Amino acid sequence: MFEALVTMCMLAAATPEAPLPGETCRAAVLPGFAAETKAACERASRRVPRQPVAGAKEEGLPFCAPRPASVLTFSEVASGVFVHRGAVAEPDLANVGDVSNIAFIVGSRSIAVIDxxxxxxxxxxVYLAIRERSALPITHLILTHMHPDHVFGAEPLQEAGATILGQANLPRALADRAETYRANFARLIGGPAFLGTRAPVPDRVIAKQEVIDLGDRLLELRAWPSAHTATDLTVFDRTSGILFAGDLLFDRHTPALDGSLRGWLAVLSQLKGLPARGVVPGHGGPLLDWPQAAEPLERYLGVLEADTxxxxxxxxxxxxxSEAIGRSEAGRWHLFDLFNPRNATAAYTELEWDP
Structure with missing residues (x-):
């Protein structure tokens, strides 16, 4: 099988990280033009007009080559359910933003990707990893919330044919934060690694609940009130009994409070009542027992509330x-000194006006 690629280079001036033009280019995969022969791939890639990728220029026409192997590792945690465990780390030059969990679910007709x-x-x-396992159409990309480590890889999957779904507040949240997210992530992982990345625009939103059918496989999507963020969405696969909680659940990685502390505790209580046998968190795992996996997060959030x-x-x-709140949890979580002070500040700000 052949895939279309294009040589993509940075538009920005040279930087200390990339002083020479040759160091700011890479061969980017262009999903949507795969074919059994090189000639067919080339005809397709040159016939269909494409929108230029933001922040980059393309050197020459698209070209076709044998499909590259994906560098991401996905484990099949249940029949037709594949999960990649992102690094429990801050985004940096080494991990190029691969710091959150990603999943895809294969039905009899199509495939849905989660984050x-x-x-x-x-x-x-992610696209290449899916194609190593199935030729079925990729019809849905479900974004569990607004944070950049979960959304900035969306565009290639959309190019492959996926409709982007998110919680009802997601489009506005991403639009308001797109430039800040772009600048911060480009700084953290380096311009060359971030090359061609832009914030997605969801095609459709979920206000409450919706079921999508992948063919003999139903996924329940549910929007939640403000908790981890104001844009949280979960996915429940009825076939496997696995809940995809996004960042409503953290494992090992210190939780990040960017919504409502009390809202998160309330949502977590409701999530524990769902009939799931296992859960994929946004970070850590990748597959944990449910509802037992909620206990460390529930304890941490409870400590935040009590200390505040x-x-x-x-x-x-x-x-x-902010220096004292939550300190008793320090030995239980990775990246604690980075995230806990922010959480303490958010909790203090939320609770200080309580009667």
């Missing part, structure tokens, strides 16, 4: 309070 990683490059690798109440009752200002 897409933190760069176009990661999204291309004590700090407020003691009249502590935000600065000193």
């Amino acid at each position: 897409a990683g933190g760069s176009r490059k990661v999204g291309e690798e 109440k004590r700090a407020l009752d003691a009249g502590l200002a935000l600065g000193p309070a």
Whole structure:
């Protein structure tokens, strides 16, 4: 099988990380033009007009080559359910934004992908990993929330034919944060690795609940009130009994509070009542028992709430309070000193006006 590729180069001026033009280019996969022969692939890739990739210029026409092997590892955690465990780390030059879990589910007619990683490059690798296992159409990309490590790989999957789905608040949230997310992620993983990446625009939103059919396989999508973020969406695969919780569940990685502490505790309580036998968290795992997997997160959020109440009752200002809130959890989580101070600040700000 042959895939279309194009040589993509940065438009920006040379940087300390990439001082020479040759160091700012890469061969990018262009999903949607795969064919059994090189000639057929070339005809298709040159016949269909394409929108230029943001922040990049293309050197020459698309060309076709034997399909590259994906560098991402996916485990089949249940029949037709494949999960990639992202690094429990901050995005950086080494992991090119591959720091969140990604899954795809294969039905008898089509495939749905759940989250897409933190760069176009990661999204291309997800596409290649899927094609190593199935030629079925990729019809859906479900984004569990707005954070860039889950959404920036979306475009190659959309090019492959996927409709992008997200919670009702997702389009506005991404539009408001797109430039900030782009600048921060380009800085963290480096311009060359981030080359061609842009924030997705969802094709359709889920306001409450919806069921999609992949062919003999039904997925239940459910939107939630503000919790981890104001854009949280979960997926439940009825066939396997696996819940895809996105960042409503963290494992090992310190949770990140970007929504509502009390809202998250309430949503977590509801999630525990779902009839799932296993769960894929947004980070860690990749497959955990349910509802037991909720216990560490529930404990952490409870500590945040209790510590914040004590700090407020003691009249502590935000600065000193943020250094104390949650500290008893320090030895239980990775990246604690990076995320806990932000969580403490968010909890303090949320609870300080409580009656």
